[in-house]
Amino acid sequence: MPGVDDYELIDAGDGRRLERFGPHVVDRPAPGAIGPRRRADRWLEADITFEGDGRWSGPGLPAARDGWTTRIGDLDLDLRPTDAGQVGVFPEHAAMLPWLRERVQALGTPSVLHLFASTGLTTLALARAGASVAHVDAARSAIAWARRNAARNDLADAPIRWLIDDAGSFVARELRRGRRYGGVVLDPPTYGHGVGGRPWRIESDLPPLLDDIRRLCAPDAFLLLTAHTDRLAASDLGRILGSRGVETGELALTARSGGVLRLGVYARLARQP
Secondary structure, three states, X not given: OOOEOOEEEEEEEOOEEEEEXXXXXXXXXXXXXXXXXXXXXXXXXXXXXXXXXXXXEOOOHHHHHOOEEEEEOOEEEEEOOOOXXXXXXXXXXXXXXHHHHHHHHHHOOOEEEXXXXXXXXXHHHHHHHOOEEEEEEOOHHHHHHHHHHHHHOOOOOOOXXXXXXXXHHXXXXXHHHOOOEEEEEEOXXXXXXXXXXXXXXXXXXXXXXXXXXXXXXXXXXXXXXXXXXXXXXXXXXXXXXXXXXXXXXXXXXXXXXXXXXXXXXXXXXXXXX
């Protein structure tokens, strides 16, 4: 997979995914893993398995709970199993990093807004390419994790603002301040809660947020929207953006076995019209 150095999707099927993150082979649920498993023998290699309800099992679990490092997209990332069945990175985002680097390099040293920014893979790639980044996430734990990743990659002093905030509230304040960004990246959840418990539903809350984001964009700004949801098709994201030149597609990974893991959709604009 382009842009990934230490990750492998081994197999996917029957609603689960089998992945290697560096030294650990992880078995976890994946609704987008349709069809049967193709390599039943390889699943025996899993040393960490997510059982659900916050429970993990497997012989590799004691070591994994202390965390480990995996190289993805030329960045060293701290990983560990979480109660939600995640490990601290969305490897499908690595395929977007070359496009983002091109956009940053085309603009020089843009200011980029990264909303729902999680543990920092995309933020750190943007900063390394030369952007200054506003990294916004409602979870204090995600911000702390992202800052650890920045330090691991000698980017602790990079021009990154680490902001624990609700995405919509932050964007509204930036509009009032008259700030403009040369690029915006966002990966909104299907549903959830922001700072202060404010509810989020992607179908109703994404369109007005994107309206505000467009007003934040400087001339020729780029925009990347990814969504891990089955409630919106790629064409839906394109219609919400409503701009000429929008490129849409599926977030998907192909396993070594040939199995396909569907993870959501994306829409991106190389420059605002």
